[in-house]
Amino acid sequence: MREEQNAATPAGRFAPSPSADLHIGNLRTAVLAWLFARSTDRRFLMRVEDLDDRTHDNIAERQLADLAALGITWDGPATRQSGHPQRYDAVVDTLSERGLVYECYCTRRDIASAPRAPHAPEGAYPGTCRDLTDAQRETRREETGRPPALRLRTEGGGAAEFTVHDLLHGDYTGLVDDFVVRRGDGVPAYNLAVVVDDAASGVDQVVRGDDLLASSPRQAYLARLLGHPEPTYAHVPLVLNADGARLAKRDGAVTLAEIGVTRALGQIAESLGYTARTIEGMLAEFDPQRLPRAPWVYRPA
Secondary structure, three states, rough: HHHHOOOOOEEEOOOOOOOOOOOOHHHHHHHHHHHHHHOOOOEEEEEEEOOOOOOHHHHHHHHHHHHHOOOOOOOOOOOOHHHHHHHHHHHHHHHHOOOOEEEEEOOHHHHHHHHOOOOOOOOOOOOEEEEEEEEHHHHHHHHHOOOOOEEEEOOOOOOEEEEEEOOOOEEEEEEEEEEEEOOOOEEHHHHHHHHHHHHOOEEEEEEEEHHHHHHHHHHHHHHHHOOOOOEEEEEEEEOOOOOOOEEEHHHOOOOOHOOOOOHHHHHHHHHHHOOOOOHHHHHHHHHHHHOOOOEEEEOOO
C-alpha cells in the first residue's frame, strides 16, 4: 500500500473531521500545519477523520476543496480513516493479547458521578471496571444489555503521568488514565486511531489546535506502548470570537464560502504577522519561534 511504502519519509499532516464546513480557525491551523511541514522538508498529508457517524462525504469534499483553494498542497491522495478498519482492529487485538485492554460498561454519567483522586482532571476514568472478576463482568453485561467499550490498562493503576515536548509550550505533563481504545459500538476511539494512522503513514510532526494539547500525553504513551517514536508536537493557539469563546459558525461570516479566498488568506497572514498574502509567501517568512502565543480574536468585518 502506498501509504505504508512512504512511511519511512517524515511527514506532517492535517486531519479534519467532516462534520461541518471548516471555519477560519480551522483553515488557519491547516495553513500552520502546512508551513511547519514544508519549512522542514517534510511531506504533507491529508487525512479525513470520518469514523464518527456525524461525518458526511459531501462535507469532506468541500473541506478538501477549501484547503486546495487556499493553496495548500498535499502529497498523494487524501486518505480516509473509514478505508482501513482492519488497521485498528489489528492493534486492538495485539493490545488484547498482551493483556492491556479490559471491558468497560460505564456510561458518561457513571464516570462523572464516580469518586476520583483529588488531583485527577475532569473526565478522567476512575477505574470502575478495571479489576472486575469474570463473574462481575458477566453481571454487568446482563445489567447493561449493551456491548462494552475497551479501555487501555495503563501503568500506575490507571493514573500514570507522561510528559511530551511541544515546540510552542515546552514540556507538558498530563495524566494518562485508562482511556477508551474502542467504543461500545465497535468504532476505534480517537486516541487510538490517530496514533495508528500517524505511525502507518510516517507522520512524525503533529501540528494542531492547543485545545488538543491535553490529549497528547495519552497518545504519546500509546505510541510508546506500540513501539512507535513520539512525534514532534506543535499546538497552536485557537481562534476565538469577540466574547472569548471558541469560534463557531454561529459567529457570522467564518467559512471560506462566506469570506472568500483572498480575504481569508489576508486575515490569516495578518493574524500571524506576515506581509505576504499567499501561503507560499508566508512560507518565506515562517519562523516558528516568532508565532503568536495568544489566541487570535476573530471579528468578521
